[in-house]
Amino acid sequence: xxxxxxxxxxxxxxxxxxxxxxxxxxxxxxxxxxxxxxxxxxxxxxxxxxxxxxxxxxxxxxxxxxxxxxxxxxxxxxxxxxxxxxxxxxxxxxxxxxxxxxxxxxxxxxxxxxxxxxxxxxxxxxxxxxxxxxxxxxxxxxxxxxxxxxxxxxxxxxxxxxxxxxxxxxxxxxxxxxxxxxxxxxxxxxxxx
Amino acid sequence: xxxxxxxxxxxxxxxxxxxxxxxxxxxxxxxxxxxxxxxxxxxxxxxxxxxxxxxxxxxxxxxxxxxxxxxxxxxxxxxxxxxxxxxxxxxxxxxxxxxxxxxxxxxxxxxxxxxxxxxxxxxxxxxxxxxxxxxxxxxxxxxxxxxxxxxxxxxxxxxxxxxxxxxxxxxxxxxxxxxxxxxxxxxxxxxxxxxxxxxxxxxxxxxxxxxxxxxxxxxxxxxxxxxxxxxxxxxxxxxxxxxxxxxxxxxxxxxxxxxxxxxxxxxxxxxxxxxxxxxxxxxxxxxxxxxxxxxxx
Numbered sequence: 001x002x003x004x005x006x007x008x009x010x011x012x013x014x015x016x017x018x019x020x021x022x023x024x025x026x027x028x029x030x031x032x033x034x035x036x037x038x039x040x041x042x043x044x045x046x047x048x049x050x051x052x053x054x055x056x057x058x059x060x061x062x063x064x065x066x067x068x069x070x071x072x073x074x075x076x077x078x079x080x081x082x083x084x085x086x087x088x089x090x091x092x093x094x095x096x097x098x099x100x101x102x103x104x105x106x107x108x109x110x111x112x113x114x115x116x117x118x119x120x121x122x123x124x125x126x127x128x129x130x131x132x133x134x135x136x137x138x139x140x141x142x143x144x145x146x147x148x149x150x151x152x153x154x155x156x157x158x159x160x161x162x163x164x165x166x167x168x169x170x171x172x173x174x175x176x177x178x179x180x181x182x183x184x185x186x187x188x189x190x191x192x193x
Numbered sequence: 194x195x196x197x198x199x200x201x202x203x204x205x206x207x208x209x210x211x212x213x214x215x216x217x218x219x220x221x222x223x224x225x226x227x228x229x230x231x232x233x234x235x236x237x238x239x240x241x242x243x244x245x246x247x248x249x250x251x252x253x254x255x256x257x258x259x260x261x262x263x264x265x266x267x268x269x270x271x272x273x274x275x276x277x278x279x280x281x282x283x284x285x286x287x288x289x290x291x292x293x294x295x296x297x298x299x300x301x302x303x304x305x306x307x308x309x310x311x312x313x314x315x316x317x318x319x320x321x322x323x324x325x326x327x328x329x330x331x332x333x334x335x336x337x338x339x340x341x342x343x344x345x346x347x348x349x350x351x352x353x354x355x356x357x358x359x360x361x362x363x364x365x366x367x368x369x370x371x372x373x374x375x376x377x378x379x380x381x382x383x384x385x386x387x388x389x390x391x392x393x394x395x396x397x398x399x400x401x402x403x404x405x406x407x408x409x410x411x412x413x414x415x416x417x418x419x420x421x422x423x424x425x426x427x428x429x430x431x432x433x434x435x436x437x438x439x440x441x442x443x444x445x446x447x448x449x450x451x452x453x454x455x456x457x458x459x460x461x462x463x464x465x466x467x468x469x470x471x472x473x474x475x476x477x478x479x480x481x482x483x484x485x486x487x488x489x490x
Contacts, residue, residue, distance in 0.1 A: 001196055019194035019238060020228045041229040043222055043291050044376055058290045061225040063218055065196040066242045145289070166375035167288020 005067045007031060008077025009084075017064045024048045024059035026067075027074060035075040035140045046168030049141035050074045051081075056148045058167075075140035078147060082121035085151065123147045126185035127178075134172035142168045146182050155186055197239045202246050205352060206326040208239055213349035215239040219247070219262045220294035222287070223303045247298065247354070256360055258322070261298025261353045268297075276358050278313035278365030278384050285309055285369045287376055298353045301338065304345040304404070311339070311405030312384030313367050315397030318359040325350045332357065339404035363387035364478040366471040369399075370455075370463045380455040383443070383467035387475045392416070392425050396468070401447035401460045411442035411468065428480040436469050443468035 003014045003026065014030045022041075027033045027050070037047035041060045048059040051073040059072075073081050120128075123146050133139050142165060149156055149164035156164070161182045170178060197215060199205035209215055215237035218224045227233035241247055247262035250272065257275050259268070265283035269292070273280040279297070286292050286309045300308040301321055319335040327350060335356070338346050347353065365386040371377030382399035394415050396408045418435045419425055444465035449457040 019196040020234070022225060022229060042226040043287065046288065046290055049290055055293045056290050057294050060229060061221045061291075061294065063196070063221055063225060063228075063238060063240065065198060065238070066218070066221065066240050068198070163375075164289060167290045169376075 001065060003064050003068055005069060006071045007033065008073055008080065014064070019063075019065060021064045022060045023050070023052075023062040023064055023067050023072070026064045027059060027072075033074050033076050037137055037140055039137065043167075044169070045138070046141040046145065046165075047138055049144045049168065051144060051148065056145055073144070075143055078143055079119050079121040079124065082123070082147060121147060122188060123150065123181075123185045126188065127181045130177055130181035130184050132174060132177040132181035134170075134174045134177075138168055138170040138172075142170070142178060146178075146185065149182070150186055150189065154189055156182070158183075194235065195237045197237055198243060199239070199241075200243050202244050202324075202354070203326075205239065205241060205244055206324060206350075208237075209352050210326040210350045212237045212239075217241055217302060217352060220264065220291075220296055220299050222291050222295040223299055223305075241352075252360070256319075256357045258355050258357050259297060260355050261301075262296045264294060264296050265292035275360045276313075276317065277361050278317050278367050278386055279310060279358060281365070281367040282309045282313040282369075282382075282384065285367070285374075285377070285379075285382075297356050301345065301353055301356065302347070304339055304343050306339075306342060306402060306404055307379045307382075307400040308405065309369065309379060309382065309399065311335075312382050312397030312399040313365070314356065314358060314384075315405055315407050316365065316384035316386040316395045317361065318386075318388075318395060320357045321346075321353060322355040322357060323347055323351045324354050325352075330354070336407060339406075342403045344404075361386065362390040364475040364482070366474050368467040368471050370467070378454065381447075381449070381460045381463050381467075383464055383471055385468070385471040385475055387479050389425065389479065392420060394419070394472075396443065396446075398443065398446060398464055400454075401449040401464050403448065406446060406448075408443040408446035408468070411439050411446060414442055415439045415472075428483045430480070431472065431476050436472055439472060440465040440469040 001017050003017050012031055014026045027036050036050055036059050039045045039047040043058040043061045049056050050059045053071050123143055127133055145165055145168050153160055197208045199208050216235035217239045219241045247260045249260045250263055251258045265286045268283045269280050297310045300310040314335045320332040321338050322332055324330045333346050340346055367384045369382040370380040379400040381401040384397035386395050394412055396412055398406050444461045447461050447464050449460035451457050
């Protein structure tokens with residue numbers, strides 16, 4: 001079957017999709033977006049976390065056909081997504097786009113890895129600066145989850161961070177540095193404001 | 194495999210009638226795992242994501258009609274006052290990502306004895322609203338809904354529309370045993386609801402029998418003991434011997450197995466401990482919420 005949906009602000013069309021296929025497979029194998037990682041395929045590890053209409057979900061548990069017409073943000077689009085949000089736009093699309101803004105809209109980048117040229121989001125920079133990236137496999141999922149937490153709660157307590165990241169496993173067990181990274185991103189943001 | 198994508202509830206019922214083997218998929222947190230691991234290759238997948246009615250809830254005078262696909266996150270955020278037991282249970286479901294997708298309809302459809310919603314539904318009192326194109330709607334008391342390990346009372350042409358959960362008329366608690374606070378399939382779980390309006394206590398046991406069950410004998414014993422002792426009127430502390438007997442009867446209501454998550458003996462023991470604790474917690478809030486007895490200091 002064919003699936004049409006938006007990925008990182010760009011309309012995408014996936015063809016010859018098997019009906020039992022997951023969104024994760026479509027992203028990685030059909031759209032060339034391998035940022036979302038494939039680890040457990042049962043929603044245990046959070047490595048494939050993406051935003052589906054703004055909501056963090058495990059892409060391995062979303063059937064490809066279920067995303068028809070919907071909006072997905074992956075780690076590849078996170079920097080662009082964060083920049084649009086900071087500029088006051090509604091990056092999720094949930095609050096609509098004014099007509100003149102929509103007319104001015106242009107996809108960034110040309111390849112399937114749209115958004116790759118957008119630099120790093122504040123959360124990504126904080127993960128690097130805090131040393132929260134070890135083998136890196138859990139990092140994309142943690143970035144998407146952390147970014148969503150800080151969007152919802154700009155000044156989270158440690159308990160809030162642990163709760164928000166409880167569905168993301170790091171088998172290097174680098175959790176303390178990951179906690180540091182989220183605290184750092186929150187602190188930098190509060191300094192800016 | 195065919196992917197059926199009904200745009201409305203009526204279309205979904207028609208599709209299910211035409212293809213009774215179709216597997217409904219909403220949050221996908223059970224179905225996709227089975228497909229990813231090649232444990233299941235359904236002929237038809239029936240996607241319910243487009244049916245907005247399933248994501249809505251209505252609070253009535255006596256109960257909340259909770260749409261089958263309302264995600265656990267929404268239950269936690271919006272229904273904590275009306276359905277405290279279910280909200281607590283929802284909070285123990287897996288992780289934020291899973292709670293954003295999964296809902297009570299899926300828990301009921303899968304009917305795993307370890308489903309987190311079941312003990313809360315049993316304790317609060319609930320009816321499952323199911324519908325078929327041919328015969329319309331029927332309400333199944335949740336106690337009668339679970340018929341075996343991962344078996345339920347649904348007929349092949351029926352879909353779960355909603356669950357009607359009684360609004361709390363007293364304190365409710367939910368307790369679950371596992372190795373950590375997140376991402377845990379219950380080793381066993383226990384739900385308890387005080388119903389001061391009817392002066393009854395209801396229970397729900399998860400993951401300690403082939404189906405979720407109520408501890409009927411334990412409820413009968415406790416209801417009689419509370420009535421005889423005048424506990425509901427005085428709000429006095431429940432006698433330890435009464436709590437102990439209640440806990441023992443809850444353990445006795447289990448029919449558990451040994452498996453990788455725990456032994457049968459451990460499950461029986463843990464259910465007894467959770468029964469005593471949840472009774473104490475709820476009774477303490479009941480006592481605290483009552484107006485002070487006249488003449489009290």
